[in-house]
Amino acid sequence: MSTATFASPQVLSRPSPNRVQVVAPELRIADNPAAAVLRAASGQGPISRDAASRDTGLSIATVNRQVAVLLGAGLLRERADLTASGAIGRPRVPFEVNHELYLTVGIHIGAVVTSVIASDLRGRILGGVEIPTPQGDQNAALGSIARSARAFTARWHRRQPLWVGVALGGRVDAASGVVDHPRLGWTGARVGSIVGEALGLPVSVSAHVEAMAASELLLAPKISEDRQTSGTSLYFYARETAGVALTIDGRVHTPNNGPGSVAHLPTGSDVICECGQRGCLEATISDRGVAARAVRLGIVDRPTVASLYTAASSGSVAAHDLLVERAQVLGRTVAMLRDLFNPDRVILGGQAFTEYPAGIPHVAEAFAATSTLARKDVRVSGFGKRVQEFAAGVTSLSAIYADPLPSMRRALG
Known part of the structure; x- marks a missing residue:
């Protein structure tokens, strides 16, 4: 995998790493208005308010309100350059996901190879690296993976990291981020707390096959x-x-x-x-x-x-x-x-x-x-040979997709 060219007009400070926030992933299509509008923008943007209303089944008034708050949160941006000729008023301005400002970090811990990827808010993979999955002591292995992820994230100095998602095999307690992974010899491994503390970001941990199934729901072309x-x-x-x-x-x-x-x-x-x-x-x-x-x-x-x-x-x-x-x-x-x-x-x-x-x-x-x-x-x-990467990516994005505004408040401290 290769790292994409960085491009973004703004740099924001990272959240404080003093308190690890382990958040269970939301592997579902959410039905609240903000999530529906964000999903329409992600899948079909740039999109007009009228088209978003038809796509989501929400009224124009509701779409307008949700677009306004999502713009304020930095999750959407308007594309005045794409406004139809002769159109009057801001509701005619198309909008899309603000995909150049933020990123999320996904980690897939495989039995042999671990992948670390960066995704934009549309779920597109921007770049990534692969490392051999460390063997031996589980805390040392997780520490090594977390340091590699932190070093990779630091390359993206023009984007604000929001969240980290970890997908792996074994039995995952999503609420605590604790994992039993017999193949790796891990018992009660503190995956969420170790990774979250190292990156200073909210973290979600998911069983990887469940995350792969979620990527078909949330990231596959409609x-x-x-x-x-x-x-x-x-x-x-x-x-x-x-x-x-x-x-x-x-x-x-x-x-x-x-x-x-x-x-x-x-x-x-x-x-x-x-x-x-x-x-x-x-x-x-x-x-x-x-x-x-x-x-x-x-x-x-x-x-x-x-x-x-x-x-x-x-x-x-x-x-x-x-x-x-x-x-x-x-x-x-x-x-x-x-x-x-x-x-x-x-x-x-x-x-x-x-x-x-x-x-x-x-x-x-x-x-x-x-x-x-x-x-x-x-x-x-x-997703072909990249199913593991997209599983990690959707784990890092699922909370934002399910409840955008509270998740952004949590991510930005």
Whole structure:
């Protein structure tokens, strides 16, 4: 990832780091007027008041009031240069999200790689860096990640940072920002307080698959209002880990005890899992598991999934067949979960789907052969290989999107 050119007319002081503010993320489409107007500006701006009224279902008077307060908070800006010829009065002036003044910081802590990104208020990623996820003591690892995020944020000296969001696997207590992450060996890790204190910003912490599902709601290009907000969606993620999240009527379902686990669903494979059983899903389809198997079979010399992708793309039949086998396991598993929950749509995310496009037809074929229900909407996430970054970004933006004015007061102290 690369860092974008900085451009903004104003520099504001950062909030005081004396008191860490851990705020549970709002993984939903909010229905209050300020949130609706901000969402219209983010998705369709520059937009007129009339168009915003039609888009949100709010009256012109309500839109005018919300635009005024959002302008005052610095979240919107007017575009007088785009006013239609002959139009009279300020309500005719289009408005848009004030995307050059602020940024939010997103951190995705993966099992192998950690990403740190900066987003503008529209959810566009401005730039980012990747670092190896530190191993060993959890407090030392989090301190190292937080220092890297702070150094990265300091580069954006012409933008005011508002919030930091952290997305990661494991069991997340969103209210406290405390995480249990068995894969990393973390127990009661104070993710929110350590990261928030280091950056001096309000912080939200989310289970990463739930955040990925939220990015489809809040950051994906608008297809239709009904498709975004009504019915149910099943989000299935697979890369180094596997996970699922449900979205119900515009809100990601976030169980009180943390997200459920599909890591040990049986697949019928002969791969031995760390738990001692054979055929567990995560051990079978994870990047690490597939790469290790490729080495044992003599397909590649290095235990990295990148070398396996390279071999398959270069014509290795054995490498291709191994990736097809993973695709078939994924297709059957998604079909089983789809039949269990019967959602209106299924979204597939993660590099296990996107890094080897030749495997997608085999996912679809295995899904069709396994599912007993009529096919509906099944698609691969439009965020491609950047799903982790957008999950971190939406975690950093969700509170602002859900309740813009109180969140700005909190962010600016």
